[in-house]
Amino acid sequence: xxxxxxxxxxxxxxxxxxxxxxxxxxxxxxxxxxxxxxxxxxxxxxxxxxxxxxxxxxxxxxxxxxxxxxxxxxxxxxxxxxxxxxxxxxxxxxxxxxxxxxxxxxxxxxxxxxxxxxxxxxxxxxxxxxxxxxxxxxxxxxxxxxxxxxxxxxxxxxxxxxxxxxxxxxxxxxxxxxxxxxxxxxxxxxxxxxxxxxxxxxxxxxxxxxxxxxxxxxxxxxxxxxxxxxxxxxxxxxxxxxxxxxxxxxxxxxxxxxxxxxxxxxxxxxxxxxxxxxxxxxxxxxxxxxxxxxxxxxxxxxxxxxxxxxxxxxxxxxxxxxxxxxxxxxxxxx
Numbered sequence: 480x481x482x483x484x485x486x487x488x489x490x491x492x493x494x495x496x497x498x499x500x501x502x503x504x505x506x507x508x509x510x511x512x513x514x515x516x517x518x519x520x521x522x523x524x525x526x527x528x529x530x531x532x533x534x535x536x537x538x539x540x541x542x543x544x545x546x547x548x549x550x551x552x553x554x555x556x557x558x559x560x561x562x563x564x565x566x567x568x569x570x571x572x573x574x575x576x577x578x579x580x581x582x583x584x585x586x587x588x589x590x591x592x593x594x595x596x597x598x599x600x601x602x603x604x605x606x607x608x609x610x611x612x613x614x615x616x617x618x619x620x621x622x623x624x625x626x627x628x629x630x631x632x633x634x635x636x637x638x639x640x641x642x643x644x645x646x647x648x649x650x651x652x653x654x655x656x657x658x659x660x661x662x663x664x665x666x667x668x669x670x671x672x673x674x675x676x677x678x679x680x681x682x683x684x685x686x687x688x689x690x691x692x693x694x695x696x697x698x699x700x701x702x703x704x705x706x707x708x709x710x711x712x713x714x715x716x717x718x719x720x721x722x723x724x725x726x727x728x729x730x731x732x733x734x735x736x737x738x739x740x741x742x743x744x745x746x747x748x749x750x751x752x753x754x755x756x757x758x759x760x761x762x763x764x765x766x767x768x769x770x771x772x773x774x775x776x777x778x779x780x781x782x783x784x785x786x787x788x789x790x791x792x793x794x795x796x797x798x799x800x801x802x803x804x805x806x807x808x809x810x811x812x813x
Contacts, residue, residue, distance in 0.1 A: 484516045572626045577653060579634040582745050586738040587641055597646040600735015602723035604638040604645075605673050612689050612784055613713035616696040620706045639681075646678045718768035721745070721775045728782045739783055746776035 590596050610629040618628050662671040664680035675681060698704040721742075729733050749772040756766035 492515070566721045574630045574635060575626045578748060579630055580637040582741055582748060583637055583641060585740040585744070587644060589736070589738050590641075590644055593646055593736070594651070595736050596645040598731075598734065599645065599738075600723040600727040601642055601645050602673060602727075603720060604642040606720050606723065608635055608636045608642075608674040608685060609688070610713050610720075611638075612685070612692060613709060613716065615689075616692050617706065617713055619693075619696060620700055637686065642681055643678050646681070647675075650676065714764060714768050717774075718771045720772060721779060725775055725779055725782070728779065728786070733786050734779075734783045737779075737783070739780075742776060742779050742783070746773065746780070749773045749776055 523665055586599060590599060611634050614631045615628070615635075617623075618631075661676045661682075662668070662674055663677070664675055664683050673681075696705075696709065724737070730738065751770040751771060753766050756769055
């Protein structure tokens with residue numbers, strides 16, 4: 480029943496002026512000679528009256544054939560459909576830009592309120608920052624869509640903010656245990672990689688990494704193989720986003736401190752992204768990697784259900800809302 484209706488609506492709203500001109504024989508209007516073809520503007524101007532008549536006839540036909548359609552749908556014209564399409568497209572672009580940031584807000588708020596960052600793997604921040612830095616370098620070679628570029632910038636900033644919050648939690652812990660060794664990036668100790676004491680060390684490493692990748696990208700800008708490899712690495716790195724979190728939950732045998740809302744939001748986003756890739760017939764690498772992300776999301780949700788309430792909780796530990804670095808230093812220097 481709805482298939483013919485969809486066909487009628489498609490013919491109504493997607494008919495082009497040039498197609499209408501062809502249907503009504505407007506190429507021969509005013510005795511236009513074949514050796515003197517009309518311009519695009521003249522065909523468009525000639526097609527408009529006939530197109531309006533054509534659409535009005537279609538609207539009447541649809542109303543007679545499908546009387547059960549609500550009145551507010553029957554009253555839509557071409558301008559209404561175009562307006563809704565613009566609104567939908569704008570919302571989709573906005574969701575694409577800020578969606579990667581919104582999913583981490585529940586986790587950020589939970590860490591900030593409880594002062595406990597033990598349940599969240601900071602390697603998730605590392606993977607996302609590295610993946611988006613690779614994507615930014617890839618943009619200099621292949622200018623992909625601007626929303627995707629903005630998404631990479633915003634996600635990188637958000638992950639830096641998340642990492643800084645986790646560092647503050649660890650810094651409080653290091654003040655409590657005064658004998659704990661300070662870990663710095665300049666020590667070049669691989670065992671303590673991405674476990675440094677101060678946030679500045681993370682900025683040093685990421686700055687060096689980005690400058691190096693940008694230099695290599697500029698050096699091999701003309702190599703199609705290198706550019707394709709760079710884009711593929713960015714895609715694969717992002718696909719393994721929650722793998723460190725999955726491993727951390729398995730090691731702790733607990734998911735305490737992990738925001739389930741964040742995982743659910745990421746699963747919904749990954750499912751939508753996978754469907755989008757399949758419908759748009761994108762290269763297989765895209766939906767294979769997004770399917771891998773969905774699988775990891777489901778595995779983490781299984782861990783949440785499997786481990787449940789664990790003995791390794793932070794309820795018996797005295798945590799409180801995370802203060803600024805200056806407040807922490809003042810509190811423990813007194």
